[in-house]
Amino acid sequence: MDFEGVLLTAVGAALILLMIADVFHTLLYPHGSGPVGRTIMRGFWLLSRKLRGGASSVAAPLAMAAVIAAWATLAAVGWALLYLPHLPAGFSYSNDIPRKADFAEALYISLVALSTAGFGEIVAVHPILRLVMAFQAVAGFGLLTATVSWILQTYPALSRRRALAHQLNLFREAAGPAGIASLEARHAAALLESMAENVASVSIDLLSFHETYYFHEVEQRGSLPATLAYAHQLASEAQDSDNTELRFAGRMLYAALEDLAGVLRGKFGHVGDTSSDVFDHYELHHRHRRPPAPRS
Incomplete structure (x- = not known):
């Protein structure tokens, strides 16, 4: 792997760790909140007060949705950056699927794995990549259940x-x-x-x-x-x-x-x-x- 691949891997791992840390501090740590979630919640709150001259009843629900979207984005982009240096050689493609090595292809693979939908046209062939994709599927399921639990605990x-x-x-x-x-x-x-x-x-x-x-x-x-x-x-x-x-x-x-x-x-x-x-x-x-x- 060249320097660019190492850099992409490091950045992707950092994004994934940021997402995990933010979810942990927001949902599992009893007296804390993650930096991403806290920044988004406070940002929506201050923006609504500035635009309306007072607090808005829709700012917090929208901010919670934005936090969940931020977690999903960090996970999807992070894993995509892990896959990108290994495209296309690290994956097996079906005969009718074009072989690409761009970020859009890596993001597609990441999103499908994160959503646990599964696919058959693109499959990781390297043992480590197969483990990484399996872990992403588990993390995606955990993220889904965690966000549902967060909403159910808040109200x-x-x-x-x-x-x-x-x-x-x-x-x-x-x-x-x-x-x-x-x-x-x-x-x-x-x-x-x-x-x-x-x-x-x-x-x-x-x-x-x-x-x-x-x-x-x-x-x-x-x-x-x-x-x-x-x-x-x-x-x-x-x-x-x-x-x-x-x-x-x-x-x-x-x-x-x-x-x-x-x-x-x-x-x-x-x-x-x-x-x-x-x-x-x-x-x-x-x-x-x-x-x-x-x-x-």
Whole structure:
């Protein structure tokens, strides 16, 4: 193999390793996200905010589709570059199939192997190439199942976030201006402890499913960024209560909110000296609160 063939092989192997690493960090690593997926998700998010003046509800689904397409492209092009130096001598062709040695031919072989469709007109003859193609077929099947699993894992996390937002809104509507003072202390404590548990689940979801952050809710009622300030208010009111059980529940909710603020600050770059400031920035970033008008 000449220098050009070695270079193509090295570049192809690098693309394949990048795809594998990105899939691993996105789907298997509990508190991480791959560089390709993270860049695409954030890029779509920033582009939608720039074009629309606010977050878009379709940006995140489109970004997920773009991430899946990027994984498939990296795999297809990577393996094509591995095959290209061995065309056409490393493959056996049927009698009616022209023998070519260009990138389009290598990409065709790669795509057919990646899709596990199989073909009979072009077959690898070198033992190593046969193993490489078999491995690509296995990787293609794994990539397909991994993307399906990714989608199936993402939407339950979004449902938990929406459920928490609805719970807070229902509590606000039912309690009215009096807040937790309108409830018996024991009942209010149980509700706040339930909210603390749900807030903790959302924090874990944001760490495990980085992409869920970029999903924007059309209706403010189901938007967590628009309701976290109220949860913070409830925690503060409960901690000022004379009831021991209610104060404990307030501390639990406050601690859960502090953890969530830490995730938003450390993972997604939200700024603020206090958790309340972080939540205000989070709400503003998702465009559920208009920025203050400039002073004249």
